[in-house]
Amino acid sequence: MSPETLGTPPTIADVARLAGVSKGAVSLALNDKPGVSEETRRRVKQVAERLNWRPSIHARAMLRSRAFAVGLVLARDTRHLAVDPFFAGFLGGVESVLAGSGSVLVLQVVGDDPEKEADGYRRLVRERRIDGAFLLDIRDGDQRPALLPELGLPAVAVGPAGTDCGQVPVVGIRDGDGIAAAVGHLVELGHQKIAFVEGAPAYRHSTSRLDAWRQAMRSHGLAADLHDAGHFTGEGGAAATRRLLRGRPTAVIYASDLMAIAGMSVAREAGLEIPGDLSVTGFDDNPEAAHLHPPLTTVRQDPVAVGAVAAEVLLAQIDGRRVTPRSPAPRLIVRASTAPPR
Numbered sequence: 001m002s003p004e005t006l007g008t009p010p011t012i013a014d015v016a017r018l019a020g021v022s023k024g025a026v027s028l029a030l031n032d033k034p035g036v037s038e039e040t041r042r043r044v045k046q047v048a049e050r051l052n053w054r055p056s057i058h059a060r061a062m063l064r065s066r067a068f069a070v071g072l073v074l075a076r077d078t079r080h081l082a083v084d085p086f087f088a089g090f091l092g093g094v095e096s097v098l099a100g101s102g103s104v105l106v107l108q109v110v111g112d113d114p115e116k117e118a119d120g121y122r123r124l125v126r127e128r129r130i131d132g133a134f135l136l137d138i139r140d141g142d143q144r145p146a147l148l149p150e151l152g153l154p155a156v157a158v159g160p161a162g163t164d165c166g167q168v169p170v171v172g173i174r175d176g177d178g179i180a181a182a183v184g185h186l187v188e189l190g191h192q193k194i195a196f197v198e199g200a201p202a203y204r205h206s207t208s209r210l211d212a213w214r215q216a217m218r219s220h221g222l223a224a225d226l227h228d229a230g231h232f233t234g235e236g237g238a239a240a241t242r243r244l245l246r247g248r249p250t251a252v253i254y255a256s257d258l259m260a261i262a263g264m265s266v267a268r269e270a271g272l273e274i275p276g277d278l279s280v281t282g283f284d285d286n287p288e289a290a291h292l293h294p295p296l297t298t299v300r301q302d303p304v305a306v307g308a309v310a311a312e313v314l315l316a317q318i319d320g321r322r323v324t325p326r327s328p329a330p331r332l333i334v335r336a337s338t339a340p341p342r
Contacts, residue, residue: 010051019047070098070314071106071130073120074137075113080233083258085286086303087136090158093307094134101315106130114139118147125151132156132314138163138204154317156310160208161327169317171310171325175205175283176212178299178330179253182281183216185297185332186251190340191279195226195249197240197259206232209255209283230259237262245270250278250341257282257289257298264292264337275339285333294336301330 016023021040028036029044036044047053074081081087094105106129110116121144124130132154135144145165148155157165161172186194196213199206210227217224226247228240237259244252245267254260260282264274272278274294282289285300305328316323 010053012053014051015044015048015053018051019044066318067129067131068103069106069130070103070311070318071108071121071124071133072136073108073110073117073124073133075110075117076137077112078109081109083234084232085257085284086301089303090136090307090310093304093309094311095307096304097308097311097315103131103315114143118143121148121153122151125153132318134158134310134314135165135168138165139202140204140207154314156314156317156325158306158310159204163204163208169313169325171306171313172327173205173301173306174327174329175209175299175301176215178283178301178332179209179212179255180216181330181332182253182283182297182299183213183220185334186253186279186281186338187220187222189279189338191251192222193226193247193249193251194222195228195244195247195252196224197228197230197237197244197252197254197263199230199232199255199259201229206255213253230254230256230262232256232259234258234262238266241266242270245272251280251338252278253281255283257284257286257296260296260298261288261292264296275337276342279338279341281332281338289333290335292337297335297338298333299330300333302328 012023012026016026021044025036025040026044029041030048098105106124108120110120121133133148135155135157138157138159145157145168149167155168157168157170159170161174163170163172183194194217196210198210201207214224226244226249228243230237230240237254241263252263254263260280264280267274267278274280282296282298285298289296289298309326313323313325
């Protein structure tokens, strides 16, 4: 009896038996490899199609020496991941591409320890658990862009446009354009004393936003001397705002919405009205940004698109194809937290 008659899932052995060839010949035929005649290849494919046979991930991995998985190891505090909208959107974009490829994502969060992060990639390669890897949170002096090529692992990095990661291609995020747009918007409103709260100075995406603020301020003939670090946390954003308010800015640009929301609370505690006494802009366009009082002017980026592009580039590398990374552009969303200074 055939598997069709029994109602059981067909196997590679069923395909081989009905096509009159060995299981090895089935593998060669279905993977379009040399070693079988064109007539045999055609017959095997016809039988596989008739049986509606698809190789399991395990079988495909055995046949192609592939793990059908890609990795991401993060040296981050898990508490910060829970409030990071970019990370969730990025994973959604990655999964939207992986879902059609037969590959899965292996994610490890190792705490705030870059050495454990590097060891995580070494272990995944040693155990042959992944075919390629993503690199997030590129840092100054980061060892990973050199490590992964040494391990023979295809990789793609995600970072500010223009980031140099050696042999590892970069999906560049044009966050500097968003910061420049925020400065330009505030200058058009009449602001001259514009402060900036950056994220964590060790990260390239933090320093790139600070550099973009400095450059934009100077391009408008304004002093770029009021800035502080908030480390991408609510507590850090609040503390940085308290320090910066001593310099009496009329506007503050924050490198994340989370810091901006905390800063707005600090400003109100100090008796300031938003935007009457202090205009505020953020970065990310978190879901709650439009529902604050007042709604937050912020830079909207598209982490889902970034994740999808990164996954496409990584899969192309694994398959030996070349794909030019695209750079999704951010957009300033103007809401009621910004107004002309009094």
